[in-house]
Amino acid sequence: MSTTVVQPVPRSFGRMMGRGARDWLPAVAIFVIGIALWEGLVRGLHVQRFLLPAPSEILNTFWDERDTLVSAGLFTFKEAVGGFLIGSAFAVLVALVLARWRPLGNALMPYAIAANAVPIIAFAPITNNWFGILSPASKMAIAAVIVFFPVMVNTLRGLTSVRPESVELMHSYAARERDIFRRVRIPTSLPYLFTGLKVATVLAMIGAIVGDYFGGSQDALGIQIRRSAGIFAFEEAWAAIFVASVLGIAFYGAVALAERVVLSWHPSVRGGRE
Amino acid sequence: MNEQAAVVSLKSVTKDFQRGGVRALQEIDLEVRPREFISLIGPSGCGKSTLLRIVGDLVPPTSGEVVVNGKQAHQARLDRDYGIVFQDAVLYDWRTVAKNIALPLEMLDWDRARRSQRVREMVELVELGGFEDHYPWQLSGGMQQRVSIARALAFDPPLLLMDEPFGALDEMTRERMNMELLRIWQESGSTIVFVTHSIAEAVFLSTRVVVMSPRPGRITGIVDIDLPQPRNTDTREQERFFELVTEVRELLRTGDRSGEELPA
Ligand SMILES: Nc1ncnc2c1ncn2[C@@H]1O[C@H](COP(=O)(O)OP(=O)(O)OP(=O)(O)O)[C@@H](O)[C@H]1O
Ligand SMILES: [Mg+2]
Numbered sequence: 073m074s075t076t077v078v079q080p081v082p083r084s085f086g087r088m089m090g091r092g093a094r095d096w097l098p099a100v101a102i103f104v105i106g107i108a109l110w111e112g113l114v115r116g117l118h119v120q121r122f123l124l125p126a127p128s129e130i131l132n133t134f135w136d137e138r139d140t141l142v143s144a145g146l147f148t149f150k151e152a153v154g155g156f157l158i159g160s161a162f163a164v165l166v167a168l169v170l171a172r173w174r175p176l177g178n179a180l181m182p183y184a185i186a187a188n189a190v191p192i193i194a195f196a197p198i199t200n201n202w203f204g205i206l207s208p209a210s211k212m213a214i215a216a217v218i219v220f221f222p223v224m225v226n227t228l229r230g231l232t233s234v235r236p237e238s239v240e241l242m243h244s245y246a247a248r249e250r251d252i253f254r255r256v257r258i259p260t261s262l263p264y265l266f267t268g269l270k271v272a273t274v275l276a277m278i279g280a281i282v283g284d285y286f287g288g289s290q291d292a293l294g295i296q297i298r299r300s301a302g303i304f305a306f307e308e309a310w311a312a313i314f315v316a317s318v319l320g321i322a323f324y325g326a327v328a329l330a331e332r333v334v335l336s337w338h339p340s341v342r343g344g345r346e
Numbered sequence: 347m348n349e350q351a352a353v354v355s356l357k358s359v360t361k362d363f364q365r366g367g368v369r370a371l372q373e374i375d376l377e378v379r380p381r382e383f384i385s386l387i388g389p390s391g392c393g394k395s396t397l398l399r400i401v402g403d404l405v406p407p408t409s410g411e412v413v414v415n416g417k418q419a420h421q422a423r424l425d426r427d428y429g430i431v432f433q434d435a436v437l438y439d440w441r442t443v444a445k446n447i448a449l450p451l452e453m454l455d456w457d458r459a460r461r462s463q464r465v466r467e468m469v470e471l472v473e474l475g476g477f478e479d480h481y482p483w484q485l486s487g488g489m490q491q492r493v494s495i496a497r498a499l500a501f502d503p504p505l506l507l508m509d510e511p512f513g514a515l516d517e518m519t520r521e522r523m524n525m526e527l528l529r530i531w532q533e534s535g536s537t538i539v540f541v542t543h544s545i546a547e548a549v550f551l552s553t554r555v556v557v558m559s560p561r562p563g564r565i566t567g568i569v570d571i572d573l574p575q576p577r578n579t580d581t582r583e584q585e586r587f588f589e590l591v592t593e594v595r596e597l598l599r600t601g602d603r604s605g606e607e608l609p610a
Binding site for chain 2: 246247
């Protein structure tokens with residue numbers, strides 16, 4: 073006699089990966105096709121090197137110069153991460169203060185929005201002057217200021233977009249403002265915070281690299297890109313851009329991963345309603 | 347318990363909402379005595395939820411006096427004298443079912459063992475066994491509402507304010523929850539102020555039914571429910587039950603009519 077045993081489908085790692093692969097496959101395919109097209113068009117149409125080198129050439133150059141490029145990449149990456157951490161920490165602190173004392177927040181918000189519209193990167197030569205052109209602190213300062221506003225505004229929105237009933241419930245337990253922040257406002261703000269942080273990774277990389285453009289240590293990615301382009305070594309410039317891209321994506325990915333861990337309760341992380 | 351000190355005492359309570367210029371409640375006088383089960387019934391917008399919020403000191407009345415457990419409503423809130431079930435479940439998305447139920451216990455600094463023991467009892471009471479580790483968005487509307495009922499009952503408050511707690515439940519679950527609520531009410535000796543849109547439910551559960559009418563929210567009348575305690579399935583078959591249902595329905599209708607006389 074044969075019996076069919078219906079077993080619960082385990083939520084195994086393998087299954088999750090399998091589902092992941094199915095989700096990612098189209099994107100990977102597009103990437104491969106895109107690179108192949110790039111390579112093919114550059115070769116087929118004999119595009120001039122200084123306009124656009126083929127991916128294979130860029131990769132070759134990267135391999136030849138890998139020591140310099142990786143060390144420059146890490147130098148600039150540290151500037152970006154440093155700025156990101158300082159800027160985000162300040163942003164969260166300020167958002168907490170402004171959410172706690174709303175009149176203060178309302179008074180300062182117009183200035184925050186105005187400051188957000190200022191092209192902060194324009195200050196790069198000045199921060200070089202403040203912190204010393206060779207010091208990574210000058211680039212971190214630029215990255216930190218650029219990062220500050222989107223993180224602050226997003227976090228503040230999160231902290232204040234709590235449903236009134238959620239706060240009423242806490243009041244019914246005679247909760248103090250501190251409890252309401254800890255148990256309601258901060259958890260509610262986390263998805264908003266991470267949206268801000270993900271934007272911030274990109275901005276921090278831009279801030280650090282453009283900060284490099286205005287001078288600094290020879291061992292920085294922005295300097296490498298500028299110098300290579302200046303001496304018509306375009307493959308080298310592109311190889312440095314390649315390094316910047318990989319680091320930028322890794323940075324973003326790390327924050328996105330942290331988001332998945334911290335927001336494990338969130339429907340978007342749990343794959344929505346099943 | 348005796349009749350002297352009212353659990354809830356409202357004296358000419360009026361509530362205007364600045365936003366929209368709505369008079370939600372006008373000159374409400376109501377005394378809720380210890381161990382009473384009071385139902386508020388009335389058409390949508392007549393101020394039932396607002397009345398519960400005023401009793402809970404969650405919104406201030408525009409004028410009038412609110413005394414709860416012999417204290418100012420504010421002090422009663424600080425003393426955690428009441429548990430509230432909102433019209434929507436109001437669960438915290440980042441907390442599991444068990445953690446949502448444990449919230450008031452955390453606020454009361456119960457230790458972990460005592461908390462999980464009580465949460466287990468509550469989960470059983472509202473029949474959510476197996477869902478302890480689910481998040482609110484993984485539950486149906488009725489299940490969410492049951493979590494919020496369990497949360498309100500968890501810390502045995504002397505006064506329960508319940509705003510249509512069974513609105514999202516199917517008929518069978520609703521009748522069972524009615525019986526459970528009556529059992530809890532009797533065993534705990536608590537006082538309940540209960541909002542419902544169902545006349546039969548109000549009559550079945552209550553010791554008194556407060557009928558309200560809208561624009562502005564007023565009390566049209568109060569019906570004493572003199573059905574024998576404890577209530578059971580036979581209660582719904584008694585002739586007196588139907589008489590009382592009719593009486594409440596009539597009151598609701600006159601409230602409506604007096605509303606129509608007002609200029610639009
Ligand atoms: N926060 C608020 N701001 C402005 N107006 C409000 C507010 N809350 C309630 N109201 C108004 O007060 C009146 C009474 O509202 P309430 O929610 O108490 O009615 P209700 O009897 O609970 O109705 P329902 O049966 O639909 O839940 C309504 O006219 C509503 O528009
Ligand atoms: Mg209501």
